[in-house]
Amino acid sequence: MTGLRRLILVMGVWALSMVWVYAAEEPENPPAAGVADAHGRDRMVLGGLKYDSIMGPTAALCVCWHIDHPAQLICNHDFWILQAEAGKGGGKLQFGYGAWYMAGGTIKASVLQTWGDPMEVEPEQTYLGAELQLNLFMITGAVGLYTRVHGDDDETLVTWSAGIGF
Helix, strand or coil: CCHHHHHHHHHHHHHHHHHHHHHHCCCCCCCCCCCCCCCCCCEEEEEEEEEECCCEEEEEEEEEEECCCCCCCCCCCEEEEEEEEEECCEEEEEEEEEEEECEEEEEEEEEEEECCCCCCCCCCCEEEEEEEEEEECCEEEEEEEEEEEECCCCCEEEEEEEEEEC
16 A cells, blocks of 8 residues: 555545544534434435446445525525545545435545555545535435646546435
Protein backbone atom coordinates (compact mmCIF):
# COMPACT_ATOMS: atom_id res chain seq x y z
CA MET A 1 0.00 0.00 0.00
CA THR A 2 1.47 3.34 -1.02
CA GLY A 3 1.91 6.14 1.48
CA LEU A 4 -0.70 8.34 -0.23
CA ARG A 5 -3.30 5.55 -0.30
CA ARG A 6 -2.60 4.78 3.36
CA LEU A 7 -3.01 8.50 4.22
CA ILE A 8 -6.33 8.69 2.33
CA LEU A 9 -7.56 5.51 4.04
CA VAL A 10 -6.60 6.76 7.52
CA MET A 11 -8.18 10.18 6.87
CA GLY A 12 -11.37 8.53 5.59
CA VAL A 13 -11.68 6.24 8.61
CA TRP A 14 -11.00 9.18 10.94
CA ALA A 15 -13.58 11.37 9.16
CA LEU A 16 -16.25 8.66 9.28
CA SER A 17 -15.57 8.00 12.98
CA MET A 18 -15.79 11.73 13.81
CA VAL A 19 -19.01 11.98 11.82
CA TRP A 20 -20.46 9.01 13.73
CA VAL A 21 -19.51 10.48 17.12
CA TYR A 22 -20.86 13.93 16.20
CA ALA A 23 -24.08 12.54 14.75
CA ALA A 24 -24.74 10.41 17.84
CA GLU A 25 -24.73 13.45 20.18
CA GLU A 26 -28.10 14.84 21.22
CA PRO A 27 -28.69 18.37 19.86
CA GLU A 28 -29.18 21.16 22.41
CA ASN A 29 -32.25 22.39 20.53
CA PRO A 30 -34.01 19.46 18.86
CA PRO A 31 -35.65 20.27 15.52
CA ALA A 32 -39.29 21.34 15.47
CA ALA A 33 -41.95 18.82 14.54
CA GLY A 34 -42.05 18.22 10.79
CA VAL A 35 -38.53 19.53 10.17
CA ALA A 36 -36.53 16.29 10.39
CA ASP A 37 -36.53 13.86 7.49
CA ALA A 38 -39.51 11.67 6.64
CA HIS A 39 -38.44 9.09 9.23
CA GLY A 40 -38.13 11.68 12.01
CA ARG A 41 -34.33 11.51 12.06
CA ASP A 42 -31.69 14.17 11.55
CA ARG A 43 -29.07 11.63 10.38
CA MET A 44 -29.44 8.64 8.08
CA VAL A 45 -26.95 5.95 7.10
CA LEU A 46 -27.52 4.63 3.58
CA GLY A 47 -25.86 2.18 1.22
CA GLY A 48 -25.86 1.47 -2.46
CA LEU A 49 -24.54 -0.63 -5.32
CA LYS A 50 -23.22 1.03 -8.48
CA TYR A 51 -21.33 0.47 -11.67
CA ASP A 52 -18.60 3.10 -12.13
CA SER A 53 -16.80 3.79 -15.43
CA ILE A 54 -13.39 3.66 -13.67
CA MET A 55 -13.84 1.39 -10.64
CA GLY A 56 -16.28 -1.16 -12.12
CA PRO A 57 -18.84 -2.62 -9.67
CA THR A 58 -18.79 -0.74 -6.36
CA ALA A 59 -20.43 -0.62 -2.96
CA ALA A 60 -21.12 2.71 -1.25
CA LEU A 61 -21.85 3.74 2.32
CA CYS A 62 -22.92 7.26 3.22
CA VAL A 63 -24.12 9.35 6.12
CA CYS A 64 -26.62 12.17 5.41
CA TRP A 65 -27.51 15.02 7.78
CA HIS A 66 -30.81 16.83 7.35
CA ILE A 67 -30.43 20.63 7.15
CA ASP A 68 -32.88 22.40 9.45
CA HIS A 69 -35.13 25.02 7.77
CA PRO A 70 -37.53 26.00 10.61
CA ALA A 71 -38.89 29.09 8.84
CA GLN A 72 -40.27 27.12 5.86
CA LEU A 73 -43.87 25.96 5.81
CA ILE A 74 -43.17 22.83 3.77
CA CYS A 75 -40.55 20.21 4.55
CA ASN A 76 -37.39 20.78 2.54
CA HIS A 77 -35.14 17.73 2.35
CA ASP A 78 -31.75 19.42 2.04
CA PHE A 79 -28.80 17.49 3.45
CA TRP A 80 -25.03 17.23 3.83
CA ILE A 81 -23.49 13.94 2.75
CA LEU A 82 -20.25 12.07 3.50
CA GLN A 83 -19.80 9.03 1.26
CA ALA A 84 -17.20 6.28 0.86
CA GLU A 85 -17.28 4.02 -2.20
CA ALA A 86 -15.00 1.12 -3.13
CA GLY A 87 -14.68 -1.31 -6.01
CA LYS A 88 -12.17 -3.62 -7.65
CA GLY A 89 -10.57 -0.72 -9.51
CA GLY A 90 -10.44 2.00 -6.84
CA GLY A 91 -12.24 4.00 -4.21
CA LYS A 92 -13.76 7.42 -3.61
CA LEU A 93 -14.23 9.60 -0.56
CA GLN A 94 -16.83 12.33 -1.15
CA PHE A 95 -18.43 15.23 0.71
CA GLY A 96 -21.31 17.28 -0.62
CA TYR A 97 -24.70 18.96 -0.50
CA GLY A 98 -27.99 17.70 -1.86
CA ALA A 99 -31.74 18.10 -1.99
CA TRP A 100 -34.23 15.27 -2.33
CA TYR A 101 -37.93 14.60 -2.33
CA MET A 102 -38.70 11.51 -4.47
CA ALA A 103 -36.23 12.99 -6.99
CA GLY A 104 -33.27 15.24 -6.48
CA GLY A 105 -29.58 15.75 -6.82
CA THR A 106 -26.29 16.06 -5.00
CA ILE A 107 -23.06 17.88 -5.78
CA LYS A 108 -19.97 16.34 -4.20
CA ALA A 109 -16.26 17.13 -3.89
CA SER A 110 -14.37 13.88 -4.37
CA VAL A 111 -11.02 12.12 -4.02
CA LEU A 112 -10.61 9.13 -6.37
CA GLN A 113 -7.78 6.64 -5.81
CA THR A 114 -7.27 3.83 -8.33
CA TRP A 115 -5.91 0.38 -7.46
CA GLY A 116 -6.27 -3.21 -8.62
CA ASP A 117 -7.71 -3.30 -12.14
CA PRO A 118 -9.32 0.09 -12.97
CA MET A 119 -10.87 0.78 -16.37
CA GLU A 120 -9.49 3.46 -18.72
CA VAL A 121 -6.63 4.48 -16.37
CA GLU A 122 -3.67 2.89 -14.61
CA PRO A 123 -3.67 1.83 -10.94
CA GLU A 124 -1.97 3.98 -8.28
CA GLN A 125 -3.41 7.26 -9.60
CA THR A 126 -5.04 9.90 -7.39
CA TYR A 127 -7.59 12.40 -8.70
CA LEU A 128 -9.48 15.33 -7.15
CA GLY A 129 -12.75 16.41 -8.64
CA ALA A 130 -16.47 17.00 -8.42
CA GLU A 131 -19.50 14.87 -9.17
CA LEU A 132 -23.11 15.72 -9.92
CA GLN A 133 -25.51 12.94 -8.91
CA LEU A 134 -29.19 12.76 -9.86
CA ASN A 135 -31.69 10.51 -8.04
CA LEU A 136 -35.12 9.22 -8.96
CA PHE A 137 -36.53 7.19 -6.07
CA MET A 138 -33.77 4.58 -5.47
CA ILE A 139 -32.09 4.88 -8.90
CA THR A 140 -28.95 7.05 -9.09
CA GLY A 141 -26.77 8.33 -11.90
CA ALA A 142 -23.69 10.54 -11.66
CA VAL A 143 -21.11 12.27 -13.84
CA GLY A 144 -17.79 13.56 -12.58
CA LEU A 145 -14.84 15.64 -13.71
CA TYR A 146 -11.47 14.93 -12.09
CA THR A 147 -7.91 16.18 -12.39
CA ARG A 148 -4.91 14.00 -11.58
CA VAL A 149 -2.90 15.06 -8.51
CA HIS A 150 -0.65 11.98 -8.13
CA GLY A 151 0.62 9.43 -10.65
CA ASP A 152 1.54 9.60 -14.30
CA ASP A 153 -1.68 8.90 -16.19
CA ASP A 154 -4.11 11.33 -17.92
CA GLU A 155 -4.39 14.76 -16.33
CA THR A 156 -8.19 15.02 -16.57
CA LEU A 157 -10.81 12.34 -16.32
CA VAL A 158 -14.55 12.28 -17.01
CA THR A 159 -16.46 9.57 -15.12
CA TRP A 160 -20.00 8.23 -14.94
CA SER A 161 -21.81 5.83 -12.66
CA ALA A 162 -25.28 4.35 -12.27
CA GLY A 163 -26.88 2.21 -9.60
CA ILE A 164 -29.36 1.82 -6.78
CA GLY A 165 -29.39 3.23 -3.26
CA PHE A 166 -31.07 1.78 -0.19
